[in-house]
Amino acid sequence: GAGVSQTPSNKxxxxxxxxxxxxxxxxxxxxxxxxxxxxxxxPEFLIYFQGTGAADDSGLPNDRFFAVxxxxxxxxxxxxxxxxxxxxxxxxxSSHYGTRPDTQYFGPGTRLTVL
Amino acid sequence: xxxVTQSPEALRLxxxxxxxxxxxxxxxxxxxxxxxxxxxxxxxxxxxTLYSVGEEKEKERLKATLTKKESFLHITAxxxxxxxxxxxxxxxxxxxxxxxxxxxxxxxxxx
Numbered sequence: 056g057a058g059v060s061q062t063p064s065n066k067x068x069x070x071x072x073x074x075x076x077x078x079x080x081x082x083x084x085x086x087x088x089x090x091x092x093x094x095x096x097x098p099e100f101l102i103y104f105q106g107t108g109a110a111d112d113s114g115l116p117n118d119r120f121f122a123v124x125x126x127x128x129x130x131x132x133x134x135x136x137x138x139x140x141x142x143x144x145x146x147x148x149s150s151h152y153g154t155r156p157d158t159q160y161f162g163p164g165t166r167l168t169v170l
Numbered sequence: 171x172x173x174v175t176q177s178p179e180a181l182r183l184x185x186x187x188x189x190x191x192x193x194x195x196x197x198x199x200x201x202x203x204x205x206x207x208x209x210x211x212x213x214x215x216x217x218x219t220l221y222s223v224g225e226e227k228e229k230e231r232l233k234a235t236l237t238k239k240e241s242f243l244h245i246t247a248x249x250x251x252x253x254x255x256x257x258x259x260x261x262x263x264x265x266x267x268x269x270x271x272x273x274x275x276x277x278x279x280x281x
Binding site for chain 2: 059061064088095096098099100104108110111138146148156157158159160161162163164166
């Protein structure tokens, strides 16, 4: 069975440009999460989707960041007017929604470098 | 404030030298504690979930335990392929999805 996949694996862009990062979750997982990870740190929560809707976007740092999941499966994280401080590894995870704490399964990440 | 602290930051062991990694937590209403392994350039790989104090889980050379204030990841007779960063995360309170993460312990096993 396929795990969580993310594309591209690496993205280099220039300051001020727009980027899109894609996440394909595990089939059947209704919950999807985006995180950002800097070197030597644990993942930092960005946004959580339950189905098509963003149930919690409290971790998005500002309005340059936006994420969608139009059909309840694939998700795209969009970053406008990128800044050098946006450079990090962007991780996507998915889980099967339930009443117990859900195990989140992670993709390999997209390393974003803003020059 | 909910907090998760992992120690040590880094640990170097000889192959076969057993040791433990620590994850201390201060949260209101623990729902679950998760251990992940992360290799360089990869996403975290799920290892264990512990739901209640006293619970233990094992997988190959790894054993995770849970007390009221901390969790230990015991590694027995480690091999070089066990080298990785081990991350601990806690789910607490009313949330069934928010994870509070530690910064990880970088484990290096020398042959």
